[in-house]
Amino acid sequence: MKQLAVVILLLFFGRSADAQPDTNFRLLRQDEDYRFLEEDTSKTWYEQMKYLSLNENKLNYLSIGGDFRHQVFYFKNENWGETQDEKEEFIFSRLITHADLHLGERFRTFVQLQSSLVTGKSSTSPVDENALDLQQAFFDINIPTSSDGSF
Numbered sequence: 001m002k003q004l005a006v007v008i009l010l011l012f013f014g015r016s017a018d019a020q021p022d023t024n025f026r027l028l029r030q031d032e033d034y035r036f037l038e039e040d041t042s043k044t045w046y047e048q049m050k051y052l053s054l055n056e057n058k059l060n061y062l063s064i065g066g067d068f069r070h071q072v073f074y075f076k077n078e079n080w081g082e083t084q085d086e087k088e089e090f091i092f093s094r095l096i097t098h099a100d101l102h103l104g105e106r107f108r109t110f111v112q113l114q115s116s117l118v119t120g121k122s123s124t125s126p127v128d129e130n131a132l133d134l135q136q137a138f139f140d141i142n143i144p145t146s147s148d149g150s151f
Contacts, residue, residue, distance in 0.1 A: 029098050030110045030136075034063050059104045066097035090121035092128070096135065109139040 026032050037043060037051035038058050054060040074089045098112040114135040118128045 029065065029112065030100065030138075032063070032065075032100075035061075059102075061102050063100040063102075064098070066095065069094045069096075088122060091119040093117045093119070106142045106144075107139065108142075109137070111137045 034047075034050040037047050038053070038061075040047065040051075043051070049064045052062040052064065054062060071092045072089070073092060074087075076087050093116070095115045096112065098110065100108070100110045102108045112135040114130065114133045116128070116130045116133075118124050121128065
């Protein structure tokens with residue numbers, strides 16, 4: 001009886017998971033697509049940042065975004081009693097910003113910058129702190145092909 005109940009619950013939750021609406025957030029920011037906001041006239045400030053039309057025919061547009069991560073670390077007795085002051089507390093902050101520019105149907109460029117800062121740490125390394133770094137940048141060119149797949 002328990003096995004039947006588990007199977008029914010799995011089928012129910014598995015089926016309801018398929019019915020969830022598709023969100024626009026993706027694991028990788030370059031995979032996000034906000035073209036559905038093109039016709040929306042009541043956009044919030046956030047939606048306006050996600051779809052900025054650059055011309056009247058709306059073929060050229062820009063999407064801007066980013067995130068801020070703030071973490072507090074606290075270590076006590078990290079060196080197993082080898083030093084006198086065994087406490088360390090510091091703040092790790094990371095800012096990532098990106099811009100996605102679409103020019104017509106055939107050209108797109110994506111740029112993502114990162115800044116990582118540490119506050120309060122006794123010694124830092126290049127892994128901990130990076131004032132500004134180009135995390136990724138690329139462009140896509142969509143070359144039209146004929147019906148047989150050749151250029």
